[in-house]
Amino acid sequence: MKKSFTYILAFLTGLLPGFFLVFNFMFSDVISLYERGFSFLVVVVAYLILGVAFGLIGHDNGWKPGIWLSLPAIIFALAYSVNEAGTIATNLLYAAAAIGAAVTGAGLGAKFSRKRKQ
Numbered sequence: 001m002k003k004s005f006t007y008i009l010a011f012l013t014g015l016l017p018g019f020f021l022v023f024n025f026m027f028s029d030v031i032s033l034y035e036r037g038f039s040f041l042v043v044v045v046a047y048l049i050l051g052v053a054f055g056l057i058g059h060d061n062g063w064k065p066g067i068w069l070s071l072p073a074i075i076f077a078l079a080y081s082v083n084e085a086g087t088i089a090t091n092l093l094y095a096a097a098a099i100g101a102a103v104t105g106a107g108l109g110a111k112f113s114r115k116r117k118q
Contacts, residue, residue, distance in 0.1 A: 003058065003060070003064075007065060008068075009054075009057075010058075010066075010068040011069070011072065013050060014050070014073065014102075017046045017047065017073065017098075018070075018072030018073040018076050018098070019072070019076060021042060021043050022043055022073040022077060023076040023077075023080065025039040025043065025094065026076070026087065026090065026091050027080065036090075040094070043073075043094060044097050044100075044101040047066075047069065047098050047101035048101040048104065048105040049105065050069055050102065051065070051066045051102040051108075052105040052108055053105075053109065054066065054106050054109065055105060055107060055108060055110040055112070055113065056109040056112065057109075058106075058110070059109070059110045059114055060110075061110065062106070062110045063103045063107035063110065065102075065106045066099070066105060066106035067099065067102070069102040069106070070098040070101075070103070073094065073095055073098035073099070074095045074099060077091040077092065077095040077098075078091075078095070
């Protein structure tokens with residue numbers, strides 16, 4: 001698959017978890033530390049699974065689709081931080097969780113795909 005198409009598809013796919021998970025969790029009032037921890041876990045698992053999928057699709061690209069996949073989450077986190085300055089640290093943690101899980105998943109998926117083709 002062409003690299004540019006994989007990146008565009010990853011970015012467009014990343015809009016869904018970026019908005020419905022990351023932005024929703026940042027915007028929602030979380031009462032307990034347990035709920036906040038669970039929301040981070042959901043973000044990590046979702047981006048890890050999507051990263052593996054894009055790593056399998058674009059195995060020649062390695063971990064790079066993970067960046068494009070998490071880019072909407074980073075944009076949402078930065079945009080929300082402008083309006084809610086008191087939540088910058090939490091928003092940056094969500095962005096870091098998204099990019100870390102997506103890049104890790106894409107790298108693992110690409111590695112698995114290359115091994116399977118040999």
